[in-house]
Amino acid sequence: MHAFYLHGAKDLRPADIDPPELSADQVLVRICATGICGSDLHYYEHGRNGDFVPARPFILGHESAGEIVDAGAFADSLPVGTRVAVDPAHPCKACTYCVDGRYNLCPQMRYYGSAASTPPFDGTFRQLAPALAAGCHPIPDDLDYRQAALLEPLAVALQAVKRADGVAGKRVLVCGAGPIGQLVGLVVRHYGAARTFVSDLRPSALALATDTWADGAVRADEPGQLAQVTSAGIDLVIEASGAPPALRVAYECCSPGGTIVQLGTQPAEVSLPVNLVMAKELTLRGSFRFAHVFAQGLDLLTQQRIDLRPLITHRFALDDLVAGMETAASPDSIKVVVDY
Numbered sequence: 001m002h003a004f005y006l007h008g009a010k011d012l013r014p015a016d017i018d019p020p021e022l023s024a025d026q027v028l029v030r031i032c033a034t035g036i037c038g039s040d041l042h043y044y045e046h047g048r049n050g051d052f053v054p055a056r057p058f059i060l061g062h063e064s065a066g067e068i069v070d071a072g073a074f075a076d077s078l079p080v081g082t083r084v085a086v087d088p089a090h091p092c093k094a095c096t097y098c099v100d101g102r103y104n105l106c107p108q109m110r111y112y113g114s115a116a117s118t119p120p121f122d123g124t125f126r127q128l129a130p131a132l133a134a135g136c137h138p139i140p141d142d143l144d145y146r147q148a149a150l151l152e153p154l155a156v157a158l159q160a161v162k163r164a165d166g167v168a169g170k171r172v173l174v175c176g177a178g179p180i181g182q183l184v185g186l187v188v189r190h191y192g193a194a195r196t197f198v199s200d201l202r203p204s205a206l207a208l209a210t211d212t213w214a215d216g217a218v219r220a221d222e223p224g225q226l227a228q229v230t231s232a233g234i235d236l237v238i239e240a241s242g243a244p245p246a247l248r249v250a251y252e253c254c255s256p257g258g259t260i261v262q263l264g265t266q267p268a269e270v271s272l273p274v275n276l277v278m279a280k281e282l283t284l285r286g287s288f289r290f291a292h293v294f295a296q297g298l299d300l301l302t303q304q305r306i307d308l309r310p311l312i313t314h315r316f317a318l319d320d321l322v323a324g325m326e327t328a329a330s331p332d333s334i335k336v337v338v339d340y
């Protein structure tokens with residue numbers, strides 16, 4: 001079967017490999033669609049993702065959906081032919097975080113397409129991937145594989161909203177209108193935010209947000225616009241851009257008593273007006289991957305509460321993965337999905 005291995009920065013090479021062996025808790029999935037994520041791009045462009053440096057060539061990709069082709073010991077619950085979305089998380093299930101329901105914080109976590117564990121854990125830019133049976137979520141016939149693949153980033157957005165302790169009735173600013181920011185906006189809108197605003201540098205990304213969920217859009221490089229839009233107060237800022245100026249804006253524009261959720265990966269050290277946290281009694285929350293929200297995301301898609309199709313701006317075949325990565329890195333794309 002075909003697979004793509006990352007050997008270093010901008011060095012993604014196809015290979016023909018044997019189908020994987022299954023362990024007792026796994027099934028075999030023929031991958032049908034995989035979204036390209038910001039973390040895939042970090043690995044592709046720099047050969048690493050922040051502190052995570054792969055110790056050997058490995059397979060990227062973690063936002064996937066496909067079809068069961070070998071059910072292993074799960075022929076009853078996941079028979080061959082079942083269409084599934086695949087949760088990329090492989091937590092240890094034994095540590096205190098796993099037991100307490102916060103498996104996203106598991107120190108032994110292995111995650112498709114991530115070098116956070118050593119050796120790196122191969123992902124889904126391959127035709128056949130082993131998957132935990134418990135991580136395979138059957139999808140309805142009328143849900144296409146492309147949207148199902150985006151359940152993983154949707155779960156990331158749901159986790160951020162969970163960490164915010166609810167959004168209903170709140171005035172919310174989402175910093176960053178990339179895929180995660182757009183998903184956060186759709187979720188925040190669905191769960192009843194009173195007013196929703198978005199900031200970004202790219203007019204096309206802002207236009208997509210105002211077309212689908214945002215009441216107001218702000219060019220991040222025009223501070224006057226922000227002051228105008230946020231003058232009535234902001235109860236919640238979800239920082240999804242990873243840009244230090246955006247995190248500073250979050251501290252500055254969040255109203256007294258408000259909450260900031262840091263979802264984007266920032267540089268290791270950032271200068272911030274930290275006394276605003278004290279003087280405004282701000283609540284700061286981090287949000288990392290997700291735990292126990294995948295099924296919630298699937299419900300939203302199944303009931304057509306959220307439509308992910310407008311986010312998918314480009315599609316590529318697996319053999320054109322390099323072109324897909326280059327497009328995903330360009331400012332005109334929101335979400336690139338690879339079809340197999």
Ligand SMILES: [Zn+2]
Pocket residue numbers: 037038039062063152153
């Ligand atoms: Zn992702």
Ligand SMILES: [Zn+2]
Pocket residue numbers: 091092093094095096097098099103106107108109
């Ligand atoms: Zn654990």
